[in-house]
Amino acid sequence: xxxxxxxxxxxxxxxxxxxxxxxxxxxxxxxxxxxxxxxxxxxxxxxxxxxxxxxxxxxxxxxxxxxxxxxxxxxxxxxxxxxxxxxxxxxxxxxxxxxxxxxxxxxxxxxxxxxxxxxxxxxxxxxxxxxxxxxxxxxxxxxxxxxxxxxxxxxxxxxxxxxxxxxxxxxxxxxxxxxxxxxxxxxxxxxxxxxxxxxxxxxxxxxxxxxxxxxxxxxxxxxxxxxxxxxxxxxx
Amino acid sequence: xxxxxxxxxxxxxxxxxxxxxxxxxxxxxxxxxxxxxxxxxxxxxxxxxxxxxxxxxxxxxxxxxxxxxxxxxxxxxxxxxxxxxxxxxxxxxxxxxxxxxxxxxxxxxxxxxxxxxxxxxxxxxxxxxxxxxxxxxxxxxxxxxxxxxxxxxxxxxxxxxxxxxxxxxxxxxxxxxxxxxxxxxxxxxxxxxxxxxxxxxxxxxxxxxxxxxxxxxxxxxxxxxxxxxxxxxxxx
Numbered sequence: 001x002x003x004x005x006x007x008x009x010x011x012x013x014x015x016x017x018x019x020x021x022x023x024x025x026x027x028x029x030x031x032x033x034x035x036x037x038x039x040x041x042x043x044x045x046x047x048x049x050x051x052x053x054x055x056x057x058x059x060x061x062x063x064x065x066x067x068x069x070x071x072x073x074x075x076x077x078x079x080x081x082x083x084x085x086x087x088x089x090x091x092x093x094x095x096x097x098x099x100x101x102x103x104x105x106x107x108x109x110x111x112x113x114x115x116x117x118x119x120x121x122x123x124x125x126x127x128x129x130x131x132x133x134x135x136x137x138x139x140x141x142x143x144x145x146x147x148x149x150x151x152x153x154x155x156x157x158x159x160x161x162x163x164x165x166x167x168x169x170x171x172x173x174x175x176x177x178x179x180x181x182x183x184x185x186x187x188x189x190x191x192x193x194x195x196x197x198x199x200x201x202x203x204x205x206x207x208x209x210x211x212x213x214x215x216x217x218x219x220x221x222x223x224x225x226x227x228x229x230x231x232x233x234x235x236x
Numbered sequence: 237x238x239x240x241x242x243x244x245x246x247x248x249x250x251x252x253x254x255x256x257x258x259x260x261x262x263x264x265x266x267x268x269x270x271x272x273x274x275x276x277x278x279x280x281x282x283x284x285x286x287x288x289x290x291x292x293x294x295x296x297x298x299x300x301x302x303x304x305x306x307x308x309x310x311x312x313x314x315x316x317x318x319x320x321x322x323x324x325x326x327x328x329x330x331x332x333x334x335x336x337x338x339x340x341x342x343x344x345x346x347x348x349x350x351x352x353x354x355x356x357x358x359x360x361x362x363x364x365x366x367x368x369x370x371x372x373x374x375x376x377x378x379x380x381x382x383x384x385x386x387x388x389x390x391x392x393x394x395x396x397x398x399x400x401x402x403x404x405x406x407x408x409x410x411x412x413x414x415x416x417x418x419x420x421x422x423x424x425x426x427x428x429x430x431x432x433x434x435x436x437x438x439x440x441x442x443x444x445x446x447x448x449x450x451x452x453x454x455x456x457x458x459x460x461x462x463x464x465x466x467x468x469x470x471x472x
Contacts, residue, residue: 005443013400106454109446164249164403164458204448207241210345212440218342222400 003081005205006110006159007032010074013167013222014211015043016230018134022071023211026054029075032209035112037158037176038075040066043140044129046187048157048178049077055178057185059128059145063178073211076159076174082114082199090120093191097173100160103200108162110203113175115156117196122156122177123148124186137234147186154179156188156196161206166228168208170235187235239317241441242346242395243268246310249403249458250447251279252466254370258307259447262290265311268445271348273394273412274311276302279376280365282423284393284414285313291414293421295364295381299414309447312395312410318350318435326356329427333409336396339436344398346439349411351392353432358392358413359384360422373470383422390415392424392432397442402464404444406471423471 009024022041029038030052038047038054045058047066054066085103088096096115104111128143158175165171178185211217224230245260258277265274265285272285281294283302290302321339324332332351340347364379394411401407414421447453460466 011400108454108456108458109448162458164247164463165401167400168404202448204446206444206446208442208444210440210442212345212438218344220344222344222398227400 001079003079004203005207006076006078006203007207007209008076009072009209010211011168011208012074012170012231013227014217014220015074015137016227017220018136019216019220020073020130020134021214022073023214024072025068026066026070026072027068029072029077033077033079035080036075036077037174038072041071041073042129042131043127046126046176046185047075048176048185050178055182057126059126061145061147063182063185078112078203082201085198085200087195087197088193089195091193096191096193100198103198104202110206111160112201113158113160114199115196118151118153118194120192120194121148121150122152122188123190124177125189126186138230141234146189149184152179152184156191166231170231174235237315239315240439241443242312242314242439243443243445244312245308245445246447247404247444248310248406248467249463250453250456251310251373252463253456254372255452255456256309256366256370257450258309259450260308261304262302262306262308263304265308265313269313269315271316272311272313273410274308277307277309278365278367279363282362282412282421283311284412284421286414291418293362295362297381297383299418299421314348314439318437321434321436323431323433324429325431327429332427332429339434340438346442347396348437349394349396350435351432354387354389354430356428356430357384357386358388358424359426360413361425362422374466377470382425385420388415388420392427402467406467410471
């Protein structure tokens with residue numbers, strides 16, 4: 001339980017050409033952390049991992065617990081050891097993210113974010129399960145559902161990754177939301193806080209675990225110079 | 237002793253603007269592997285780590301053992317568990333590297349390389365120790381010494397990193413040389429094999445350990461779009 005490590009299964013670039021096949025079991029992922037975000041086989045929905053439980057927000061909007069044997073192509077986890085960095089109030093999403101970076105004090109480390117409280121508005125998306133032959137990441141945007149809730153209590157959680165590692169990661173903030181009732185969530189597109197507490201956890205280490213047993217991964221071309229632009233378009 | 241992990245202290249991009257200050261002790265590095273490459277505080281020479289010992293090739297050409305308390309800004313190590321992939325004979329450096337990639341069977345994993353045998357010619361360089369205020373990585377090329385030896389028995393060792401991770405790493409091959417007598421070596425600029433055996437070790441995991449306690453690292457701008465070009469120029 002090394003609390004200084006952010007663990008990642010899969011490299012974000014593999015999703016761009018459509019390598020959505022699950023390559024790690026949920027219970028294997030949980031050996032590397034109790035908190036995080038991710039997606040299921042076929043890019044099926046948005047995952048929020050909290051207190052050792054994995055929640056899926058499906059494109060239907062339904063939230064459910066993920067089983068131990070479900071497979072993931074991509075996920076990030078770490079062992080929660082957050083530090084409180086105060087409160088925020090009445091911030092739009094851009095201002096909130098700027099404030100998180102300001103409180104972190106650096107753009108050069110990976111760090112986890114947990115913002116808990118009341119949100120005036122949260123807009124999320126959830127991707128629908130894709131089937132083989134998989135489309136590109138950009139094309140899946142057409143298959144996503146978008147949800148908006150007002151006056152919702154919950155947690156915005158995920159990671160900041162320095163721009164330098166774009167390709168391995170989605171650069172900047174990658175945040176998911178889960179409401180306190182576990183009935184609403186997804187990949188955050190927009191949020192407006194009312195009153196919320198902010199916690200951060202900085203990492204010294206980033207551990208990239210690649211799907212080395214997947215023949216498709218070993219042969220795919222990840223040298224596309226447009227890969228970072230495609231990631232930014234799909235994940236932000 | 238996880239043999240599936242390539243451990244890296246520091247991110248290559250930090251060297252481009254001149255963050256050459258040592259931030260990890262030699263004995264701390266050896267907790268993460270017994271085999272590898274690196275450099276000392278001030279970009280002082282080229283390191284070859286073999287069987288748990290760290291050798292420095294200084295700009296004078298002298299090879300010596302590094303002490304436990306010496307500091308490093310950048311190094312890669314892993315626990316040796318190589319697999320033989322046969323022999324090579326009479327290959328120039330470009331052909332040798334193409335052959336290593338061919339035998340690895342993928343461009344998408346990190347892997348270690350160990351080529352032992354006789355080399356018709358080996359050309360290396362070693363960087364001289366820089367002092368504060370440090371110059372840029374590109375400017376240090378003027379302070380490097382170049383050495384050439386004929387008919388030398390030794391080991392060419394280091395790593396292949398996928399292009400996708402350029403910035404964190406020097407993309408492609410990053411290889412150092414140490415002769416069997418421990419009297420000649422450095423960062424390999426060119427090599428012509430006579431007869432040599434080839435071993436590879438593929439990694440599922442790449443663990444990036446950042447100098448999170450270094451105030452200069454936390455504040456430096458690593459978003460320079462020319463950073464990858466500068467790395468390629470300096471390291472190849």
